[in-house]
Amino acid sequence: MxxxxxxxxxxxxxxxxxxxxxxxxxxxxxxxxxxxxxxxxxxxxxxxxxxxxxxxxxxxxxxxxxxxxxxxxxxxxxxxxxxxxxxxxxxxxxxxxxxxxxxxxxxxxxxxxxxxxxxxxxxxxxxxxxxxxTDGKPSLFPEIIGKAKVLKPIFEMMRKVAETDATVLIQGESGTGKELVARAIHEKSPRNGRSFIPINCGAIPETLLESELFGHEKGAFTGALVRKFGLFEIANEGTIFLDEIGEMSLTLQIKLLRVLETGTFRHIGDTNDITVNVRIVAATNKNLKDAVANNEFREDLYYRLNVFPLVLPPLRERKEDLDLLVHYFLKKNKLEEKNVGFSDDAFKVLEKHNWPGNVRELENVIKRAGILCAGKEIAVEHLPREIRFAGNTALSGTEIYEKTFKAAKAEFEKNYLERLLERTSYDITRASKFAQVTRAYVYEMLKKYNIDYKRK
Ligand SMILES: Nc1ncnc2c1ncn2[C@@H]1O[C@H](COP(=O)(O)OP(=O)(O)OP(=O)(O)O)[C@@H](O)[C@H]1O
Ligand SMILES: [Mg+2]
CATH class of the missing domain: 3.40.50.2300 (Response regulator)
Structure with missing residues (x-):
């Protein structure tokens, strides 16, 4: 030796x-x-x-x-x-x-x-x-919990890209941690002392978004009473996080492409170029390639953004991290200090569930269960019904006496549709393809079960 x-x-x-x-x-x-x-x-x-x-x-x-x-x-x-x-x-x-x-x-x-x-x-x-x-949770990103193998190349890519000014496109279903990852990249980049400005491109009407991003001159349009700086100026030397980029209109996409290509833009109502040095991190839960194929997203912009693609896996593809995440959220929500934990059966339900809302859904389930269990062990009954139900589509021995076949079938159909819509980002065409039924049938079922399918 x-x-x-x-x-x-x-x-x-x-x-x-x-x-x-x-x-x-x-x-x-x-x-x-x-x-x-x-x-x-x-x-x-x-x-x-x-x-x-x-x-x-x-x-x-x-x-x-x-x-x-x-x-x-x-x-x-x-x-x-x-x-x-x-x-x-x-x-x-x-x-x-x-x-x-x-x-x-x-x-x-x-x-x-x-x-x-x-x-x-x-x-x-x-x-x-x-x-x-090498143990999967690199000390570099301690706020991102996960040791699953599928995360390793993502952490590695994050580490590399953080040191650069390259544009990053983060894709992943809702609640997979896209914003968390975007912030972590900024924090570990040389721009960390500067601002990180997030903006949700899906939540603001087009005209407003344009003036938010690029600013405007006084009198540029009705209501433009004063000159306004755009977020690209405010984020100068820092990072701008364009969340839900897939929702951006084609007109704004052209302007964004120009910023990416030349580092310049103009206030609405002005002809002077403004030059900025902003790092762009974009995120979407849409499949941008599909959006390009459907002419909803510019191909040139897609390739500009996609220099460093990061695809965050859904929670159901890294269930080995459930244990770690559960502990993390018990701690974060001050439950661990009260010795609140999951019963074996309750944890099994978490393992069976397929988590369409991903980590956010898990955190919400834990918060809610923590309140319901009143400081004791979290048991199956403290978990939301759809989780117990979705995890086990077969009814339990007692439930079978409580429901008619018709009621049980309706419950299943409603649950299925809700999950399907979440999974497909409320895109009826994708949902119908996924479920292999016609769009008309999807609409019919949505109406029958009174499900609000307009994107929230
Ligand atoms: N790996 C993780 N470790 C710890 N917390 C996480 C992790 N992933 C997500 N979260 C937490 O889950 C919640 C949702 O994450 P985030 O907002 O980043 O998701 P998102 O992908 O941006 O979702 P959306 O598409 O709905 O905007 C946040 O509270 C975040 O802190
Ligand atoms: Mg987000």
């Missing part, structure tokens, strides 16, 4: 070098360097667990070797052996990152013990660092 550990001894004094080499060779793989320059070369060629270095050497000193190791091979430990140590020098060495230091003459047993202790400690630190980097 020990023989696999590589040590580098850096010492200009021949007798000391040979002494250390002999002492350590029975337990470790030992290489020796006569001076710092040679040590740097060896460190390039081979991975060492530990470097033991003298301080005063011609040309490249031990201090430089120490600095080099800390910068270039942070996983390697360094023990410094000094000719004459003062407290000041010792403090300096520790500050520079030495794991330990000895002054000559030293006790051999002490040195062997310290080498062993240092190697053990360094190994522990290296493993902890490694597990932090």
């Amino acid at each position: 020990k023989k696999q550990t590589n040590l580098l001894v850096v010492e200009d004094d021949l007798s000391m070098r040979e002494f250390l080499s002999d002492l350590l060779s029975s337990d470790y793989n030992v290489d020796c360097s006569v001076h710092g320059g040679d040590a740097k070369k060896k460190l390039l060629d081979k991975a060492y667990e530990l470097v033991i270095t003298d301080v005063i050497m011609p040309e490249v000193s031990g201090i430089e070797v120490l600095k080099h190791v800390k910068e270039q091979c942070p996983g390697t430990a360094v023990i410094v052996i000094t000719g004459h140590s003062t407290i000041q020098q010792a403090v300096e060495l520790v500050k520079l990152g030495a794991d330990d230091y000895f002054s000559k003459p030293f006790n051999i047993d002490d040195l062997l013990l310290v080498i062993e202790k240092t190697l053990k400690h360094k190994k522990f630190l290296n493993e902890r660092k490694k597990s932090k980097e």
